[in-house]
Amino acid sequence: GELIDEYLKPTITGERKDCIAMTEPGAGSDLRGMKTKAVKDGNDWIINGTKHFISNAHISDFVVLFASTGEDDKGRNLLSCFLVDLKQKGVEVAKGYDCVSHRGYVNNILHFNNCRIPGRNILGEKDKGFELMNVWLEATRLTVAATSVSRAERAFDIALDWSANRKQFGKVIGKFQGVSFKLADMATEIKLANLMLMESAWKIDQKTLTSQDAAMTKLFCTEMLSRVSDEAIQICGGMGLMSDIPLERIWRDARIERIWEGTSEIQRHIISRSLLRPLGA
Template sequence: MNFGLTEEQSLIVETTRSFVENELYPHEAEVERTGHLRPELIREIQAKAMEAGLYAANMPEDVGGAGLDTLSWLLYERELGRANYALHWTCVARPSNILLAGTPEQREKYLEPCMKGETWDCLAMTEPGAGSDLRGMKASAKQDGGDWVLNGTKHFISHADIAGFAIVFMATGEEDTPRGPKKKITAFFVDKGTPGFTVRDGYRNVSHRGYTNSVLEFDDCRVPASQVLGEVHKGFEVANQWLGATRLQVAATSLGRAARALGHATDYAAERRQFGQQIGKFQGVSFKLADMATELRAAELLTWAAGWKFDQGTVTEADMSMAKLKATEALAFIADEAIQIHGGMGLMDELPLERIWRDARVERIWEGTSEIQRHIISREMLRPLGG
């Protein structure tokens, strides 16, 4: 693994960081204050992102994306992650890679509008009674002639309010295994406006103001068989193939916010004077900076290594879980220590630190909790030994 950036990767970092600082930072205060993204602001930033070549840059070139390798994509995600989540996720959208699993007809109907910025997608897995235990989902789909009829509820569904359609995972059967019955899962495209499909406001969230989550309700919602994504009963296989790298995406955006918090803490430690000297000269502060920098570097190396291995075809589930676990927990530590260094001023909204601190909390929960990541890592360690 080469630890230096290529000329192209350096350009990606510089271009994305400049865009974030000039086009996203100026709007953070508004979004934090109102908790809302104005439609006209979305379109304004969206157009600039497209002009800069940053919109949907995670996708392959043959569908209109930038065709970035995984490590370059993670570097791009880190820079976007410096900004308010709602701003970078909505206005510099990255359509879900799972859309690439669709048939040519499905790509035309669902992927192309996302690439053009005409709509957004959302993924619906989580249920009120089934969070990390996706096999415990109760929402189901039953075949009726050439259609499928969907019933049940999903919640915590990101961006469903603005999405034109949802990719919904439903239980479609059951099979016996040595560990007992296991549900078979199928993925479906469900268009907004389909009879029996209702999107309701979700919950108020302490993290990521401007970001929305919704409750999706399915009441005898009928969709044609042509809207099955992948194969029937193979929904988990589709998800595992196309969504595995989302843990790395969370890791990378967490690194961006951690780096921003560390930057503020370092500058303040050099500028603030107490007892006749810079506070950074006191061990109580300088040692904090050293620990923060070390945690960030360790998280970066785990994330970049997993990204590099992803492109080599050698990445493991544990590699991605380690990156997600370390980066999200490093972000929480760095955000907290940055506020401690600033004292009371760190909790004021004149600085982004209190937002970064609040936003950090959800990163250890979504896309797999820290406990789930530890389970994956330890399971991979023990399996060769019969555990």
């Protein structure tokens, strides 16, 4: 109850801002390999470690932090989730990196040096953070998929308009099969991606969404955006790479979508694992 009043309610009303910290310099896709540790000390937790690529930590009031709290019988890290105020003693919010994608996006590096937080600030059960993380990532992967579809639609609209108006060799370039077939493929891919996205969103409402569903949707939609934005630039030629039209930004921004919220390789791992495990493989 105290955590709800102190963190959840003011975040919902916009009085407080939060960020989430999973990734570390040495632990990206391998989240169980994180080095940040939380050790129980009486009724408190002592946190030490470093997180990076933390979105908008510089304007956040607290962080939803994942840290190792032990090991299982195979020697793998057991993770737990904590709520940590960023003005807490022992927390440093440092400047992050300049990113070629999403230039309006700011990432930060978080350092924890003997940061002490109350025992009650653990979110969920101790050592169950990995399971909690996977539940959250399924939803955020669909968010990435949705923005990818929308930007692909915008890139396509620009390319379509260009194809209908740009003239070369005495006629609009959309009359050339080399361009018109690109448009056909782009439109088909966008429709397929949107149908996958809508099905996954529907499954969320039905409470039947699986990790495989989320992974397939994120994988296809983000890779589709890369293909569509690249073809849109090809149709527009040199002007496609100029900042006078938004294609170069869509193209740049598309690159990160195949990395954050789980790389394309991780999505393929999730999909293939879900196919093979029922067969005992």
